[in-house]
Amino acid sequence: MTSSVLEAQGLGKKYGKRWALRECTIDIPAGHVVGLVGPNGAGKTTLLKLASGQLEPTAGSITVLGGRPAGGPAQLARVGFVAQGTPVYAGLSIADHLRLGARLNPRWDDARARERIAQLGLTFDRRAGKLSGGQRAQVALTLGLAKRPELLILDEPVASLDPLARREFLRGLMEATVEHQLSVVLSSHLVSDLERTCDYLIVLVDSRVQVAGEVDKLLATHHRLTGPRRDADRLPADQHVISASHTDRQSTFVVRTDAPIHDPAWTVTQLGMEDLVLAYMDKSTAECRRAALEMQR
Amino acid sequence: MIWLTWRQFRGSAAMMAAVLGVLAVALAVTGPGLASAYSAGIADCTTDDTCAGFYNRFFGEYDLPFLALTLGVLILPALIGLFWGAPLITRELEAGTHLLVWNQSITRGRWLAVKLGLTGLVAVAAVGLCGLMVTWWSDPLDKSAAEGMALMAPLVFSARGIAPMGYAAFAFVLGVTVGMVVRRTLPAMALTLAVFAAIQLTLPTMVRPHLVAPVTATFELGMENMESLSIPREGGESPRLFLREAVPGHPGSWVLANELLAPSGQVISGGDGGTGAVINVSSTSGPCAPRNAAPGAGDGCLGEVNRLGYRQQVTYQPLERFWIFQWIETGIYALLTVGLAWLSFWWIRRRLS
Structure with missing residues (x-):
């Protein structure tokens, strides 16, 4: 296995005059389940489409598993992609879909695909157009898995599913990930979807990557500090403020630091993944507000 | 990929096969009868020289199926462009299934090549x-x-x-390319129809007459190239001559320009219809006077008109060029098809996502 599944240098994509993704520099090591999280319209789909080769970058470069995305049949065979809304051919039966996969992929694992479909309790002659959203997503995931990719990319796979179908889909995905040791990149605008599944997190807000890293490390280096009111610039230099909120007497900061926090004035609390993501979303909107204010002056 | 293309296409192909099958049976049943009726009629009419009448009668009897079939062959390529070409890619784009199929281990170039090649070949073969x-x-x-x-x-x-094959190939690839650029089925169909119709109207009127330099020749006036020569009953007015869109000795020619030349060599207006061309010959005396208008006297007047030097000047494409024109026109459409196909491959690699 190559050491990094996805490497981007100054990656950017412009639609007309609007940048959907800017200055994206990330390096995702292999063997992770990567959660890509951010609000709607943040550029998640753009990044994933760039990674799967559906889009060409406007700026910068991207390599996936050491190759150019969609650079040829061999590269396509190594990367699986389940698009947003999990599209399938409505007029074709499930068996037709499996046949499609078998004919178009050199490493197709037909036994695995059939087993999965059988486990889901689906019959092979069902037309894909008649399936529920959850079943359709499962068929799309089956196609992605049976291709035996080294990296599986899923764009908002559970967005349209009800909570139960969500949980089943993610559980199926996790089982397959463990069983076949593949890397997964999964996007969602809901942190709760990713909380149980991901061990690597990328927060994308406003077409920029805010933070990327292993979940454990991120949680270990981010802290919420609560204490008497204080300005952000009076914090130690190695504590990067992610978000700050103040009342008359009290200040709350979310900071990132590698060093332990000794200041007794602070009550230090651990962050959950959700708090972490929200702090970065906050940071971005606060910056926007400041930029807008400066523009007005 | 061939399997997938066929799986998606087999419904339309079966429908087309059924329509062609019915048509083939109908034509095979009626065709031999038509041919024998024609040869029997020709055998009859050559003995008493009434073939012009036979042609009229024979054609009049079958003009309805003739027109229907001709229109059918004209429309079929447009239908293929609309219903096979335009939705070929837009259907995938609208359902998002292009993202599914482009992420199998096959490049989109090859995907398009198989879809375009297989469906296109069936379209050309059918038409x-x-x-x-x-x-x-x-x-x-x-x-x-x-x-x-x-x-x-x-x-x-x-x-x-063979020209319809060229039209079919062109209409199909036009539909595919327009669909790829427009990305939505209905607008793509409308645009395909508009562009194809515009080209199908422009080419025969603006380009086809000049594919090979047309022949221009002058002919004496006679039964073949003249509709009528009317001699006014009241004396004084000049006779009027109406030309016919025909070339003496070259039946079935495509007449591009048809004019009446005066003895001076100038063109007289109105020769090919409307009010007719005024012939400057005395209608009070001589062969064109109405009092001589006994049966057969018109011939005398016509002789006089020819003697004075009135001539038909006609620019035309003779019937013998039919196959040359067919090949050239099919070639033009084949070139357009290749150009559009190249554009569609370029577009799917560079612009489509």
Whole structure:
């Protein structure tokens, strides 16, 4: 296995005059389940489409598993992609879909695909157009898995599913990930979807990557500090403020630091993944507000 | 990939096969009868020289199926462009399934090549078969049709021989390319129809007459190239001559320009219709005077008109050029098809996502 599944240098994509993704520099090591999280319209789909080769970058470069995305049949065979809304051919039966996969992929694992479909309790002659959203997503995931990719990319796979179908889909995905040791990149605008599944997190807000890293490390280096009111610039230099909120007497900061926090004035609390993501979303909107204010002056 | 393309396409292909099958049976049943009626009629009419009448009668009897078949062959390529070409890619784009299929281990270039190649070949084969069947069936009618409906007449020409195959290939690839650029099925269909119709109207009127330099020749006036020569009953007014869109000795020619020349060599207006051309010959005395208008006297007047030097000047494409024109026109459409196909491959690699 190559050491990094996805490497981007100054990656950017412009639609007309609007940048959907800017200055994206990330390096995702292999063997992770990567959660890509951010609000709607943040550029998640753009990044994933760039990674799967559906889009060409406007700026910068991207390599996936050491190759150019969609650079040829061999590269396509190594990367699986389940698009947003999990599209399938409505007029074709499930068996037709499996046949499609078998004919178009050199490493197709037909036994695995059939087993999965059988486990889901689906019959092979069902037309894909008649399936529920959850079943359709499962068929799309089956196609992605049976291709035996080294990296599986899923764009908002559970967005349209009800909570139960969500949980089943993610559980199926996790089982397959463990069983076949593949890397997964999964996007969602809901942190709760990713909380149980991901061990690597990328927060994308406003077409920029805010933070990327292993979940454990991120949680270990981010802290919420609560204490008497204080300005952000009076914090130690190695504590990067992610978000700050103040009342008359009290200040709350979310900071990132590698060093332990000794200041007794602070009550230090651990962050959950959700708090972490929200702090970065906050940071971005606060910056926007400041930029807008400066523009007005 | 061939399997997938066929799986998606087999419904339309089966429908087309059924329509062609019904048409083939209908034509095969009626065709031989038509051909034998024609040869029997010709055998009869050559003995008493009444073939012009036979042609009229024979064509008149079958003009409805003749027109229907001709129109059918004209429309079929447009239908293929609309219903096979335009939705080929837009259907995938609208359902998002292009993202599914482009992420199998196959490049989109190859995906497009198979879809375009297989569906396109079936389209060309279907229309070609249809065109050739209709050409075979209507052969006796084409031989008896008046000039406006003969083989070289713009509309009939486009529905005979091999040209329909060129139209089909072009319409199909046009639909695919427009669909890829427009990305939505209905607008793509509308635009395909508009562009294809515009080209199908422009080419026969603006380009086809000049594919090979047309022949210009002058002919004496006679029964073949003259509709009528009217001599006013009241004396004083000049006789008027109406030309016919026909070339003496070259039946079935495509007449591009038809004029009446005065003895001086100048063109007299109105010769090819409307009010007719005024012939400057005395109608009070001599062969064109109405009092001489006994049966057969018109011939004398016509002789006088010819003697004075009035001539038909006609620019035309003779019927013998039918196959040359068919090949050239099919070639033009083949080139357009190749150009559009190249554009579609470029577009799917560079612009489509």
